[in-house]
Amino acid sequence: PSIRKFFAGGVCQTNIQLPGKVVVITGANTGIGKETARELARRGARVYIACRDILKGESAASEIRADTKNSQVLVRKLDLSDTKSIRAFAEGFLAEEKQLHILINNAGVMLCPQSKTADGFETHLGVNHLGHFLLTYLLLERLKESAPARVVNLASVAHYVGKIRFHDLQGEKYYCSSFAYCQSKLANVLFTRELAKRLQGTGVTTYAVHPGIVSSELVRHSFLLCLLWRLFSVFVKSAREGAQTSLHCALAEGLEPLSGKYFSDCKRTWVSPRARNNKTAQRLWNVSCELLGIQWE
Numbered sequence: 001p002s003i004r005k006f007f008a009g010g011v012c013q014t015n016i017q018l019p020g021k022v023v024v025i026t027g028a029n030t031g032i033g034k035e036t037a038r039e040l041a042r043r044g045a046r047v048y049i050a051c052r053d054i055l056k057g058e059s060a061a062s063e064i065r066a067d068t069k070n071s072q073v074l075v076r077k078l079d080l081s082d083t084k085s086i087r088a089f090a091e092g093f094l095a096e097e098k099q100l101h102i103l104i105n106n107a108g109v110m111l112c113p114q115s116k117t118a119d120g121f122e123t124h125l126g127v128n129h130l131g132h133f134l135l136t137y138l139l140l141e142r143l144k145e146s147a148p149a150r151v152v153n154l155a156s157v158a159h160y161v162g163k164i165r166f167h168d169l170q171g172e173k174y175y176c177s178s179f180a181y182c183q184s185k186l187a188n189v190l191f192t193r194e195l196a197k198r199l200q201g202t203g204v205t206t207y208a209v210h211p212g213i214v215s216s217e218l219v220r221h222s223f224l225l226c227l228l229w230r231l232f233s234v235f236v237k238s239a240r241e242g243a244q245t246s247l248h249c250a251l252a253e254g255l256e257p258l259s260g261k262y263f264s265d266c267k268r269t270w271v272s273p274r275a276r277n278n279k280t281a282q283r284l285w286n287v288s289c290e291l292l293g294i295q296w297e
C-alpha cells in the first residue's frame, strides 16, 4: 500500500465548491475525464460531458448523477475527428449556456493505426491538437465573458520525446504512431504556452497537464502497452488518481500567474526545451489556423 501511495502522485487539495459554475469536459465518458467530471459534479458544477458516443456518455452521466446527487450532468455529442461535429457542438452549447467557467480538453487517442479524420488530418494531430484548438477558439468568447475562467489541456510526459515535424506534420512521408502521438502531445504543451500569451489580461488562464501513467482505455491500440500496464500495475495510477492534476489546474486558488505552464502531480513541472520554443509555438499556431481555415489573432 505504501508503494501504491508513492506512485499515486499528488492530490488536488482545494475544497472549493462550484455551484452555478459551468464546465465542459471532452471525452469524459471514460478514464481520467470521467473521474474529473465526477469530482466537479460532486462540487456542484453543471458538467457537460462532450463525447462521441451518446449512449456511453449517458451511461457515465447517470452513474455520476447517482453517485454525486447532482442532476446537472449533461451529455452532448462531440466528435473531435470531424470539424463539422465540433462546430455543431459549439453552436448548440453557445445557444443553451450563457456561461462557461472551465473547459477541459481531455479527450485523446494514442498509437492508433495510420488514419485520417473527416477533414483529412492525421488522426493524432487532428483529434488531440487541431480538434481541441478549434473547440477552444469557438468557445473562447464565452470563457472571456465568464472570467475568471480556465482552459486545461491534457498533454503528456510523451511531449519530452515529441518533435513538431513541420515538413511532414501529417506523417505522409513517414508514419510512426508513437511519433504521431508524441508530436500531438508536444502540440498540446505549445498550444497552452501560446494561448496563455494571447489571453493575458482577459481573466482566462490555461494550463497543460501530465496526468501520470494511468490505467485507462488509452492503450487499447497497443497489445504491448496493455501488457506492460498490467505487469507494472503497482506503478500505474487509477483514473481517479490521474484526474487530480486536471482538478488542481481547474480549481486551485492563485494559479493565475502560472498560466501557460505545465503541471504533473499537482505541481508545476519543467518542460522539454522544444516545448519552451516560442517560435515553434507561434508557427504551430499559424499552421493550425491555416489547416482549420480560421483567423485567430
Ligand SMILES: NC(=O)c1ccc[n+]([C@@H]2O[C@H](COP(=O)([O-])OP(=O)(O)OC[C@H]3O[C@@H](n4cnc5c(N)ncnc54)[C@H](O)[C@@H]3O)[C@@H](O)[C@H]2O)c1
Pocket (backbone or CB within 6 Å): 026, 027, 028, 029, 030, 031, 032, 033, 050, 051, 052, 078, 079, 080, 081, 082, 105, 106, 107, 108, 109, 110, 127, 154, 155, 156, 157, 210, 211, 212, 213, 214, 215, 216, 217, 218, 219
Ligand atoms: N492514461 C495515461 O497514462 C495518460 C498519460 C498521459 C496523458 N494522457 C492523456 O489523458 C487524456 C485522457 O486519456 P485517458 O487515459 O483517460 O484515456 P481514455 O481512452 O480512457 O479516454 C479518452 C477519451 O477520449 C475520447 N475520444 C477519443 N477520440 C475522440 C474523438 N474523436 N472525439 C471525442 N472524444 C474522443 C474517448 O472516447 C475517451 O472517452 C488523453 O488526452 C491522454 O493523451 C493519458
